[in-house]
Amino acid sequence: MLLSDPLAGPAETQVADVRDYPEWHKGRARYGAWVALIEQPALLAYIDICRHRLRDLLHPCPQRQPHLTVFVCGFQQPARVEHDDFPPDALARQIACLEHDMAAPCELPLAPPDSFASAAFIPVGDPQRRLARWRQSLGQVSAEIRQSPYVPHITLGLYRQRVSAAVLRQRLGALEAPTMALDMTRLVYVTYAASELFGALQVQHSVPMRMPASAGTS
Numbered sequence: 001m002l003l004s005d006p007l008a009g010p011a012e013t014q015v016a017d018v019r020d021y022p023e024w025h026k027g028r029a030r031y032g033a034w035v036a037l038i039e040q041p042a043l044l045a046y047i048d049i050c051r052h053r054l055r056d057l058l059h060p061c062p063q064r065q066p067h068l069t070v071f072v073c074g075f076q077q078p079a080r081v082e083h084d085d086f087p088p089d090a091l092a093r094q095i096a097c098l099e100h101d102m103a104a105p106c107e108l109p110l111a112p113p114d115s116f117a118s119a120a121f122i123p124v125g126d127p128q129r130r131l132a133r134w135r136q137s138l139g140q141v142s143a144e145i146r147q148s149p150y151v152p153h154i155t156l157g158l159y160r161q162r163v164s165a166a167v168l169r170q171r172l173g174a175l176e177a178p179t180m181a182l183d184m185t186r187l188v189y190v191t192y193a194a195s196e197l198f199g200a201l202q203v204q205h206s207v208p209m210r211m212p213a214s215a216g217t218s
Helices: 041-053 088-101 130-139 165-173
Strands: 030-037 067-076 106-108 119-123 153-158 182-184 186-193 202-208
Touching: 030 088, 041 119, 041 153, 067 088, 067 130, 067 153, 067 186, 088 130, 088 186, 088 202, 106 130
Parallel strands: none
Antiparallel strands: 030 067, 030 186, 106 182, 119 153, 186 202
8 A cells, every 4th residue: 555545545654663573584594685776876865865854754774775676585595494485596596587687777767755554665667667577587486475566666764653644645745756767787686684674785696787698789
C-alpha cells in the first residue's frame, strides 16, 4: 500500500521496532540481496536533505548505504535447508546469468518521495523494463524471498513515530522532487548482518554494465 494511493494507502505510519529478530534469522549470520548502490554525489546529497527534513519521523541509519534493491536472495548458507536459505551454487549461477544478460549503463527516472506504512522512499521508474529483465533472469535460478509485490525504490528510512496519512502527505509534499535520474552502472551482491536492522552492506560481487560484445561491429 502506497501513500500516493488515495483509496488503498495506509491510514498512518507503522513504527519499526529496532531490535534483533532471532525468530526470523534463526541464528543465521548474513542476509544477501542484489542491489544498485547509490554512488552519485548529487543523489546522495538529495537523500541526505530528505532524511534531514524527516528526521523526527525516521530512525537514523548511518551505516546502511543508500541503495535500490533489485532482488532479495535470502540467508547466505552452505546448503538450502530452510526455504529462505541461499547457497553458493545459486549465487554462482545468478552471477553467470547477469554477466550473460548485462547491457549498457542506463538511467532510471526518480519520482517525488512516497511512502509505505513502514518506510518513506524515493520511487524508481523502469520504463525500459531493465529491472524487470534482471529480476526475471535472477529468478530463473532461485525464487526471490519476498512478502509483498516488488516496488522499485530507494528507502529514506523506517518510521519511529506514528503519524496520520494526512500529516505524512503534507510532510512529503513539502519535499522537492528529485531533479536527477539514478545512474545504473553495475549490480552488486551484498550481505549484511542479520542481527542488525540497519547494518552496513558488504559488497561480495559486482557485475558491471557494459556494451554487448557485438556493439559497434558491422
